[in-house]
Amino acid sequence: MSNGQVVAAVDGSEHSLVALEWARAAALRHGTGLVVAHVLPDSSQLYAARRSALRDASQPEEFADPVADRVRALLAAAPELPAEVRYEALEGSVPEALRAVGADARMLVMGSRGRGGVAALLLGSNSRAVATSAACPVVVVRHAERGAGADAGAGGGAGAEASAGRVVLGLHASETPDDVLDFAFAEAAARGTTVQVVSAYVVPPAPTMVVDAPFVVIPPEVLAGPGSESESGAGGEGGSGEAADGVPAEREMLRSQTQRLAPLRARYPQVPVEQAAVPGDAAGSLAAASRSAALVVVGRHHPRRHVRSLMIGSVAHALLQHAHGPVAVVPTLPGRPDAPGASEEGL
Known part of the structure; x- marks a missing residue:
């Protein structure tokens, strides 16, 4: 930083x-x-x-x-x-x-x-x-x-x-550059507030799919290990029961978040972390979260494009148009390696 x-x-x-x-x-x-x-x-x-x-x-x-x-x-x-x-x-x-x-x-x-x-x-x-x-x-x-x-x-x-609101971080667990995470955690530390991490996963459409359902926020301790969801009781908005019953893609996304966030939690131990996995529309979920956020932080580039491309990502573009509060768009800063390889899920 x-x-x-x-x-x-x-x-x-x-x-x-x-x-x-x-x-x-x-x-x-x-x-x-x-x-x-x-x-x-x-x-x-x-x-x-x-x-x-x-x-x-x-x-x-x-x-x-x-x-x-x-x-x-x-x-x-x-x-x-x-x-x-x-x-x-x-x-x-x-x-x-x-x-x-x-x-x-x-x-x-x-x-x-x-x-x-x-x-x-x-x-x-x-x-x-x-x-x-x-x-x-x-x-x-x-x-x-x-x-x-x-x-x-x-x-x-x-x-x-x-x-006093949270700093909301839009995270693609396998692709978002470290600079984006570091910016969000540094801002939360300076404000004395929480980082709420939001990632999206892809699910096939179904006739019973609920549109615009509130996403579940999971505290990190709920994801500590296998079986911990059923032992820890309620956790975050919606409770751990929903996480335990969640689709495999949701559970895997939350696990990927936890792994990616581990170095940041060690570097910023004073910053509380909340994790959320949402189906489909990352930009819409981040825009909704911006209503009560002090700041929403996203990476600049589309994960499928080279990180130093001048093309702004679709999530960042949509968020700049529809957010209700301040938005930070963070590029990969000079001297940083490129982001990790691509996957089929994420923000």
């Missing part, structure tokens, strides 16, 4: 100011600096280029940047700031500039839409482009988080509940 700074991408829109507040809190949680990055509008970039080309000393060297002024005013009124806060005005296209400034960041935080957002679209083109190709984890924060954050600051309400 990178020890770099938290980068907040701002453009003056309400969505980006929500992301700025989320990033400020994240930097405080992780004890890092905060970089506030703003890509200058085309008019400002053209002015700077013209002044440089003409070398006209009569023109003022500085030009108005209302976004910077507003951001500095908001940060000045914040109850607490990270030890280091830096503001950077960037040039170039928005995705390229943000990818560059976030190259070594711990995470890059963006709003779901910027000033150019269309109300009917849940995810802006810049947010999608950066989440698809940035070298660091990208957190996309929904606009609804602004109201939650205000409530949390007041000491109650929906925001306080959301800030």
Whole structure:
């Protein structure tokens, strides 16, 4: 996990100011600096280029940047700031500039839409482009988080509940890169909360299949060994009886989860873990879990594609469109080996 700074991408829109507040809190949680990055509008970039080309000393060297002024005013009124806060005005296209400034960041935080957002679209083109190709984890924060954050600051309400929520990890047991797991556990440790691990398994359709049934959450101790399900009593939502009666694919998925999570549980012994296996639709289950989650964490790439491909996975894409709260999309970070080989089950 990178020890770099938290980068907040701002453009003056309400969505980006929500992301700025989320990033400020994240930097405080992780004890890092905060970089506030703003890509200058085309008019400002053209002015700077013209002044440089003409070398006209009569023109003022500085030009108005209302976004910077507003951001500095908001940060000045914040109850607490990270030890280091830096503001950077960037040039170039928005995705390229943000990818560059976030190259070594711990995470890059963006709003779901910027000033150019269309109300009917849940995810802006810049947010999608950066989440698809940035070298660091990208957190996309929904606009609804602004109201939650205000409530949390007041000491109650929906925001306080959301800030204390679980970190939900979408896990393909055989393919999700270690960086994704490490990011989720580090975030849960910094928040003092639980990691809820959700994996999907494939089942053949049946006439009696129940649609949209709540998934079962199994505590790790229930999966400790053969026969333990029947001896341990109730466990998690739905109880261990459901796990004992579950289909073989569900039981195997939970076993695979337990094996894959063992190194993380040893590295983060203070982080409680809940495990869930869901049939079929991983993205829908993660979107539902996002209603009460502090953060949902998924890997960026489709497991059937090369891990360094620029194609974003279908689960990550669907979650960015439909999640009800912040989503972290985590790539394989530089210096990491590729993920393990593919299987026919999983997220």
